[in-house]
Amino acid sequence: MHHSTLHTAPPRSAIWLPIIAGLCASLVSIGLARFAYTPLIPSLIQAHWFSAxxxxxxxxxxxxxxxxxxxxxxxLARRVGNATALRLMMAAVTLSFFACGFPLSVSWFFGWRLLSGIAGGAIMVLVAATVLPHVPVNRRGLASGAIFLGIGLGIAASGTLVPPLLSLGLQNTWFGLGLLALMLTAASWFGWPRAVTPAVAVATEHSQQSPTPPALYLLFAQYAFMAAGLVPAMVFLVDFVARGLGAGAHVGALIWVMYGLGAIVGPVSYGFLADKLGARLSIRIVLVVQAITLGLLAISHGFLALALLAVILGSFPPGIVPLALARVHELVPNHHQQQIAWSRATVSFATFQAVSGFAYSALFNASGGQHALLFEVAGGAIVVALLLELALRFMNQTGTCHRAQIA
Known part of the structure; x- marks a missing residue:
């Protein structure tokens, strides 16, 4: 027995290469493509590229x-294979950075920002399914933390690279980000693992479809409300500090670096938490902390307080990814169904994130730029995510009591 496990374990380097490729992918497609935009907002307005x-x-x-x-x-992955799809998406993001260096029109810019988002979403549903089957089960929380650490590194890079790049001008900032994306795309190109043999995939495809447990629907709903809760800090934090509190772009950039530090700590520590305490309890703890943090953000003005809150908030967007993924693995044993469940979770997250992105933008413009209001609404969304679990538990208990009475 012992001999066979030794025999089948892949060498350490074989495990790390795909994890590093995954890290590069999440860094480029979400870390940079989404988060480098946030510290650019004040400059895009000031340079009159676009209106506020x-x-x-x-x-x-x-x-x-x-x-x-x-x-x-x-x-897409079924058509061309996971590794090719991931390479294509990273190339698309890289191209979009260079294209955004030319402010030809709002629709041109919208199209390229849209494409960078498409690549991010596709990478998010594919990257774990491509890499994690090659990782031992007891290390998967940590490994998925390492993959999504890329998001945190991207946020931190956006905070530290964008301000010095901006001194070279807005166009060169986009080109600089494009160059970084190009290097990371090249670095990950040969790191993706070879596909799992089709025979295995077909076998699991035809295995019996087990009914979806209610706890999985609860997770989809919670994950959706988490998405709604993380948007305001993600989009408006720098603007809140720089323009809302009148602290200026420099302090805004510093706070974003703190957010980035949190984002680096988040995935690995949340992933470790999931391995140790289980995903369900970890999610509960994290939600409580986030709700309190958003409430405090709405009333905080001091630099130290804002810096500390930014670290806690920054840990959340990339940190809940390995947590939700671990919860899917707890609830769904079959690998093929895990992939389906994970892409459904990502779709519910993405839907709420997109809808709330527009809703918060509309609310922001309608309220005359009230940042604090957005953070309060976000805190409310996190509280809803917490209450959903209590509601399900209550329903389960009444259901059990009812069944007991009948018996």
Missing amino acids: SDVVYLGAANLVGYLVGALIGHP
Whole structure:
């Protein structure tokens, strides 16, 4: 027995190469493609590339693309294979950075921001399914944390690279991001694992479809409300500090670096938490902390308080990904059905993220730029995510009591 496990374990380097490729993919497609836009918002307005209301809606273009990408990821991969699909999507993001260096029109810009979002969504549904089957089960929380650490590194890079790049001008900033994306795409090109043999995939495809447990629907709903809760800080945090509190772009950029630090710590620590405490309890703890943080953000003005809150908020968007993924693995044993469940979870997340992206933008413009209001609404969404679980538990208990009475 012991001999066979030793025999089948792949060498360490074979496990790490795909994880590093996955990290590069999440760094380029979400870390940079989405999050480097946030610290660019004040500059896009000041350089008169676009009006303030246009800039906000252009930010939402990436979120809409993300939803489209989550829907087309698996069909695309079935056509060309996972590794090719991932390479294509990384190339598309890289191209979009260079294209955004030319502010030809709002629709041109919207189209390229949309494409970068599509690539991000497709990569999000494919990357774990491509890499994790090659990782031992007891390390999967940590491994998925490492993959999605790319998002955090991208956020941190956007905070540290964008301000110095901006001194070279807005166009060169986009080109600089494009160059970084190009290097990471090249670095990951040969790191993707070879596909799992089709025979295995076909065998699981025809295995009996087990009914979806209610807890999985609960997870989809919770994940959706988490998406709604993370959008305002993700899109408006820099603008809130720079323009809303009047602290200026420099302090705004510093706070974004703190958000980036949180985003680096988030995935690996949340993934580790899932391995240790189980995903369900971990999700509950994280939601409580986030709800409190958003409430405090709405009333905080001091730099230290904002910096600390930014770290906690930053840990959330990339951190809940390995948590939700671990929860899917807990609830759904079959690998093929895990992939379906994960893409459904990503679609529900992406839907709420896109819809709330536009809703918050509209609310922001309608309220005359009230940032605090957005953070309060976001806190409310996180509280709803928490209450959903209590509701399901209550329904389960009453259901059990009812069945007991009948018996």
